[in-house]
Amino acid sequence: MRNIVSQPDQECSVISGEEFIREHTFFAIKRGTTKCFDGITTYIFNQGDCGLVRKNRLSKYCKGKGGPAVETTFITFDEQFLKKFQARYQPALFDLTSKDTFLHIPPSALLSNFVHSFAPYYKADRNIISSFADVKREELLLILLKFQPELSGLFFDFGMPEKLNLEAFMNQNFVFNVHMDHFARLTGRSLSAFKRDFKAIFNETPSRWLLKKRLQEAHFLIEKKRRKPADIYLELGFETLSHFSYAFKKYFGLAPTAISKAGQSTPKATLK
Structure with missing residues (x-):
């Protein structure tokens, strides 16, 4: 896993190839605006903002349409690194009351200087030189805990997620x-x-239920909210527009573009 990455992106900025966040991750928005959604709340981070995203959470990232290209620097704190840090520095442990997936990090001179210090350590592939990776992560973690000691309740909680409804x-x-x-x-x-x-x-099996649920939501968004299929298929968990269109037609008997036409009725849904 990459520990530190600085990546420009024309449409969306994602921490990994998945929307499942494996490790606690610090990020700094160097350019543009990023919107982050965790299933409940939309968080907005603008140029110059810094934040943390918790591990073991789901999230989506995208910039507003028509905005500048987003450039974001990410630093991940994996459990092995955090355990070594805890053993070395023995930080005081505090409770973190916030349950938010994304946490805004208040600005400070130390943090700003740290973010601007990244550039000399990068290689051509935009990864930090390996011999400096842990050094820079330690420096960042010390800064974060200095100004927000309650973050120890996030970084040094190594338990499994609790059982949810x-x-x-x-x-x-x-x-x-x-x-x-x-x-x-x-x-x-x-x-x-x-x-x-x-x-x-x-x-129902999880895979069949998920497909039905996503298709039903797609139908609602197209028919009632007048959304375009091309604008919603990624939002609803489909990887390609062609797959979405095929599944939609198989389930409803009509192509997604057809139901948006005035007066068009929708046959009874079927999914074998």
């Missing part, structure tokens, strides 16, 4: 396109327990 969680997070084992972990279950509990609650 599965029905409420899935109805809130069905738009995230992540592996089933990630859904299981986030609800505090093994994969087998997740599938068993899911069947008991929804009387």
Whole structure:
């Protein structure tokens, strides 16, 4: 996993190839505006802002349409590094009251100077020189804990996610396109327990339920909110527009573009 990456992106800025956040991650917005969504709340970070995103959470990232290209620097704090840091510095432990997925980090001269110090340590592939990776991460973590010691409650909590209400969680997070084992972990279950509990609650397999739920939401957005299929398929967890269109037509009997026409009725949905 890359520890420090500075990446420009014309449309969206993502920490990894998935929307499942594996590690606590610091980020600094060097240019543009990034909107972050965790299933409940939309967070906005502008040029010059810094923030943290928690591990074991789901999130989406994108910039506002028509804005400048987004350039963001990311630094991840993996559990192995954090345990070594804790053993070396033995920081005081405090409770972090906020449950937010994204945390704004207040500006300070030390943090600003640190962010601006990144450039000399980068290689051509935009990764930091490996011999400096832990040094720079230690420096950043010391700065964060100096000004917000309560962040120790986030960084040094190595427990598993607590068991959550599965029905409420899935109805809130069905738009995230992540592996089933990630859904299981986030609800505090093994994969087998997740599938068993899911069947008991929804009387359906997770994959079939997710497809139906996403297609039903797509129908609502197109028919009632007048959204375009090309603008919503990624929002709803589909990887390609062609896959979305195929699944939609198979389920509803009409192409997604057809139901937006005035007076067009929708046949009864079927999914075999």
